[in-house]
Amino acid sequence: MHLRYLLLVIPLILTIGSCKQEKVKTERDILFNEVMDIHDTCMPEMATLNKLKRNIRKTKDTLTDEKLITNSNAMLTSIENAEEGMMQWMRDFNLPKKSDPDQKVIPYLKEEKIKIQKVSDAMYAALKAGNELLKTNQTSSNE
Amino acid sequence: MFFACETEQDKDVNNKIRSLNVNGILPILGEKEINGKDTSYHTIPDYNFTNQYGEAVNPNTFKDAIYIVDYFFTSCPTICPKVKEQELRVFEKFKDRKDVYLLSVSVDPTYDTVERLAWYVDKLEIPKSNWHLVTGDKDFIYEIAEDFFHIAQEDPDAPGGFNHDGRLILVDKNKRIRSFCDGLDEKDVDRFMLDVQMLLDEK
Numbered sequence A: 001m002h003l004r005y006l007l008l009v010i011p012l013i014l015t016i017g018s019c020k021q022e023k024v025k026t027e028r029d030i031l032f033n034e035v036m037d038i039h040d041t042c043m044p045e046m047a048t049l050n051k052l053k054r055n056i057r058k059t060k061d062t063l064t065d066e067k068l069i070t071n072s073n074a075m076l077t078s079i080e081n082a083e084e085g086m087m088q089w090m091r092d093f094n095l096p097k098k099s100d101p102d103q104k105v106i107p108y109l110k111e112e113k114i115k116i117q118k119v120s121d122a123m124y125a126a127l128k129a130g131n132e133l134l135k136t137n138q139t140s141s142n143e
Numbered sequence B: 001m002f003f004a005c006e007t008e009q010d011k012d013v014n015n016k017i018r019s020l021n022v023n024g025i026l027p028i029l030g031e032k033e034i035n036g037k038d039t040s041y042h043t044i045p046d047y048n049f050t051n052q053y054g055e056a057v058n059p060n061t062f063k064d065a066i067y068i069v070d071y072f073f074t075s076c077p078t079i080c081p082k083v084k085e086q087e088l089r090v091f092e093k094f095k096d097r098k099d100v101y102l103l104s105v106s107v108d109p110t111y112d113t114v115e116r117l118a119w120y121v122d123k124l125e126i127p128k129s130n131w132h133l134v135t136g137d138k139d140f141i142y143e144i145a146e147d148f149f150h151i152a153q154e155d156p157d158a159p160g161g162f163n164h165d166g167r168l169i170l171v172d173k174n175k176r177i178r179s180f181c182d183g184l185d186e187k188d189v190d191r192f193m194l195d196v197q198m199l200l201d202e203k
Helices: A002-021 A027-042 A045-060 A066-092 A100-143 B008-020 B079-094 B114-122 B138-148 B186-201
Strands: B032-037 B038-042 B049-053 B064-070 B100-106 B130-133 B167-171 B177-182
Touching: A027 A066, A027 A100, A027 B130, A045 A100, A045 B064, A045 B138, A066 A100, B064 B079, B064 B138, B064 B186, B079 B100, B079 B130, B079 B167, B079 B186, B114 B130, B167 B186, B177 B186
Parallel strands: B064 B100, B100 B130
Antiparallel strands: B032 B038, B049 B130, B064 B167, B167 B177
């Protein structure tokens, strides 16, 4: 009986204890962190993306195949757009002030989460497609 | 990462480099090539930027001087202004020296025009002498970042590419990287300022 009681009470005490240590996160805190997490995960890829663009440009200059040259030009534009998408999002993003009411901040952060997710998707898509094209270009250059 | 904190991985990299700095002599950072008795170190290649006054900035601007480099952009709401606060501390400490400069390179040069940089200088009350905020060709800015942030790249555990994480880089009179710090960490900036002084005292 006592053991069953203890098994029920101990997790409860641990839960209360851990709750006391952490500040309770509000919906706006959670949303803000989600927006930042998406941004922080893909932001370091900006340098990777730019390097990929420069490498594609270098290989493009060695190509003779018109189709590959056209594909390379299209890919360079896609990468530029993905890079610019991130920069534009950062230019437009307004850090919510503490004094801003939840009714204003929560819908704003929900919109920003959708926007930054699109930016992130475009960056990763450009990275994937760009790396594949770079391999094709390098193979063609070596032939 | 413009808004992010320093990662554990970054801290490891910083600690490794700091541990090199032990005998009162700053190490020369980056890859080196040894040919017989000659050792050649990684150096910053030539560049051509335009500053907040529309003036050209190139390695000659820093002839016989040392300089501190950071990457930033004017629409960055959180990290960049905090790093600028720390850079202002560095500036204050060495403001009477004619051989210490700061070079802040924008990663968003399309938006950060000369006019925008001038506006930013006024907004943050950045001193007008010995501090160049520059714009230029975007792809070149990213390419040369690989040279400025070369120190992290030689470590296989370091994060890929360069992070826009507020890092400050110290370049000597011979275009070599001698130290760096986390520009968001006041204590690390204190240590970095000692490194700057150590470099100035170097014969």
